[in-house]
Amino acid sequence: MAMDHSQMDHGDMAMDHSQMDHGDMKMQGGKAPADARDPHAYSGGYTLADGPYAIGGGRQLILADEHRFYAIKADKLEHQFATDSLAFELQGWYGTTFDRLAIKLEGEVSDGKLEESQTDLLWSRAVYTFWDAQLGARFDTYAEGESRQWLALGIQGLAPYWFEVDVTAYLGNSGRTAIAAEAEYELLLTQRLILQSTVGLTAYGKDDAINGIGKGVSSFNAGMRLRYEFSRQFAPYIGVEWMAKYGNSADFARANNEATDTTSAVAGVRFWF
Numbered sequence: 001m002a003m004d005h006s007q008m009d010h011g012d013m014a015m016d017h018s019q020m021d022h023g024d025m026k027m028q029g030g031k032a033p034a035d036a037r038d039p040h041a042y043s044g045g046y047t048l049a050d051g052p053y054a055i056g057g058g059r060q061l062i063l064a065d066e067h068r069f070y071a072i073k074a075d076k077l078e079h080q081f082a083t084d085s086l087a088f089e090l091q092g093w094y095g096t097t098f099d100r101l102a103i104k105l106e107g108e109v110s111d112g113k114l115e116e117s118q119t120d121l122l123w124s125r126a127v128y129t130f131w132d133a134q135l136g137a138r139f140d141t142y143a144e145g146e147s148r149q150w151l152a153l154g155i156q157g158l159a160p161y162w163f164e165v166d167v168t169a170y171l172g173n174s175g176r177t178a179i180a181a182e183a184e185y186e187l188l189l190t191q192r193l194i195l196q197s198t199v200g201l202t203a204y205g206k207d208d209a210i211n212g213i214g215k216g217v218s219s220f221n222a223g224m225r226l227r228y229e230f231s232r233q234f235a236p237y238i239g240v241e242w243m244a245k246y247g248n249s250a251d252f253a254r255a256n257n258e259a260t261d262t263t264s265a266v267a268g269v270r271f272w273f
Helices: 247-255
Strands: 069-080 085-095 099-110 113-128 131-142 148-159 163-172 177-188 193-204 216-228 234-245 261-272
Touching: 069 234, 085 113, 099 131, 113 148, 131 163, 193 234, 216 247, 216 261, 234 247
Parallel strands: none
Antiparallel strands: 069 085, 069 261, 085 099, 099 113, 113 131, 131 148, 148 163, 163 177, 177 193, 193 216, 216 234, 234 261
């Protein structure tokens, strides 16, 4: 049987919202039940500032970047077969995430004697994500020659596409100037087998004949090292290193019957702690 909807009074079906008593509606509130969960229960009841479990003794450390840490890394510790010498490149630092005392040490040992070394003692300050500005001093020593001291200003960090970059400018006595730049890239062949490529360049503003250094681009080096990481902290490697001298530096080398470029197989170990 069909229903005649036209006869229905839809007005009677309307709800008169004006007649509703909103006073009868109660909002959530009031005191918490006696068995309500403690808002600090997730932290074992401890708070930083107040309450029965407050930690006394003044301001407390909140983040790890307020603590001081240290690290020592031997990026290169290797035997270079062409010159039958031991080459090393070490870095260490102590401090916080933002401010650190940094030491860079590199050099060469031949026949049990230190042929030359370069030591940078720096204050390192984080200035941008992945980048540190560095200020300090550099000390050069030579088995045959004169020691040099420099003021150092540089920047070190991780460039886009995972290139590690280290560039430092130096100012020495008698108006001497220098710049050293190095870039490094690591290719993960597996999670343990890693191919490391490096390039480096040094340039000087004046001749230093006593130490066999000429003005302009003095030397350029490039190397590839394949390492196997038994752990992240310990990895032996093999590789090849090429180095060449240019300009007056090459002339000084020829005058002393020294090679102006060398290519050497290398074997060593990389570690840090």
